Amino acid sequence: MGKRGLKNTKFKVCFLLYGLLPLFLSILFLSGTAFAKQKEVSLKVGWFPRKVEQGDIYVVNVLVAKGARSLTGEFQGKALSFYKVKKGRLFRTLIGIDMETDPGTYQLVISAKSRSGKAVRGRYRIRIKKRDFGEQRITLPEEMVELDEDTLKQVEEEGEKVKEIWTKERSDRIWRGKFIKPLDGEIISPFGVRRILNDLPRNPHSGVDLEAGMGEDIRSSNAGIVVFAGELYFSGETVIVDHGRGLYTMYFHLSRIDVEEGQRVKKGEILGLAGSTGRSTGPHLHWGVRLHDARVDPFSLLRLR
Numbered sequence: 001m002g003k004r005g006l007k008n009t010k011f012k013v014c015f016l017l018y019g020l021l022p023l024f025l026s027i028l029f030l031s032g033t034a035f036a037k038q039k040e041v042s043l044k045v046g047w048f049p050r051k052v053e054q055g056d057i058y059v060v061n062v063l064v065a066k067g068a069r070s071l072t073g074e075f076q077g078k079a080l081s082f083y084k085v086k087k088g089r090l091f092r093t094l095i096g097i098d099m100e101t102d103p104g105t106y107q108l109v110i111s112a113k114s115r116s117g118k119a120v121r122g123r124y125r126i127r128i129k130k131r132d133f134g135e136q137r138i139t140l141p142e143e144m145v146e147l148d149e150d151t152l153k154q155v156e157e158e159g160e161k162v163k164e165i166w167t168k169e170r171s172d173r174i175w176r177g178k179f180i181k182p183l184d185g186e187i188i189s190p191f192g193v194r195r196i197l198n199d200l201p202r203n204p205h206s207g208v209d210l211e212a213g214m215g216e217d218i219r220s221s222n223a224g225i226v227v228f229a230g231e232l233y234f235s236g237e238t239v240i241v242d243h244g245r246g247l248y249t250m251y252f253h254l255s256r257i258d259v260e261e262g263q264r265v266k267k268g269e270i271l272g273l274a275g276s277t278g279r280s281t282g283p284h285l286h287w288g289v290r291l292h293d294a295r296v297d298p299f300s301l302l303r304l305r
């Protein structure tokens with residue numbers, strides 16, 4: 001296995017020769033025009049980061065030979081769809097490794113077909129490592145933790161409504177270039193930390209909490225369409241931006257919302273002001289990211305180019 005850089009990308013690319021070797025051999029033995037056919041259907045696959053952990057956004061780059069007609073893939077039982085990176089034959093897909101994915105080895109399958117119908121398939125072993133998210137003990141007034149029946153029902157209904165959003169993935173990519181932090185604040189509660197509320201273990205923290213002053217501007221991490229703008233029990237005044245291709249960013253506990261559902265926003269556009277609405281003990285921004293329904297670390301979004 002050798003490492004080499006790809007043009008137009010700074011990602012390290014690993015050309016998995018051994019994965020393609022059986023294919024080359026079968027072509028050599030079966031065909032008199034081995035090189036032409038090999039070129040016709042070959043693919044090079046690389047990924048970033050090299051070590052994949054729970055909560056990562058995992059980028060797969062595929063360089064296909066000229067003349068390849070279809071490119072498909074599968075990971076964790078889900079079909080992958082690729083988008084073209086600039087001009088040329090480099091394609092990319094982003095995979096979200098949910099924070100609670102069991103660590104272990106998973107198979108990535110990538111297939112391409114040539115115009116003449118010749119197929120090539122690569123299988124790659126991807127090891128997902130356990131990440132130590134740490135633990136945080138929080139004490140809240142009992143009435144914020146113990147929910148009465150009506151509130152429970154409300155929370156459940158809200159959960160269903162938000163879940164609906166993740167099922168309506170757009171096939172186009174709206175985001176462009178690098179993602180930005182919605183504001184400059186330091187991390188006050190990291191992503192994935194296991195929370196113990198008043199001595200009872202709760203769901204892990206699905207976003208990152210950033211320090212924010214009351215009324216500070218909250219900016220959209222990238223271009224997108226506002227798919228939710230309203231109040232929810234836990235997250236208070238909430239904005240969810242759809243960046244296309246199954247990628248969403250979320251902004252919780254705002255004191256004011258300045259956008260409407262259906263509105264297109266630019267990267268850096270003000271979505272609202274920081275606050276402490278919902279279940280919150282002081283002004284801060286909870287920033288969350290969903291990718292194909294996986295809860296991923298917002299900071300892994302900042303590492304994308």
Ligand SMILES: [Zn+2]
Pocket residue numbers: 189205207208209285286287
């Ligand atoms: Zn939070």
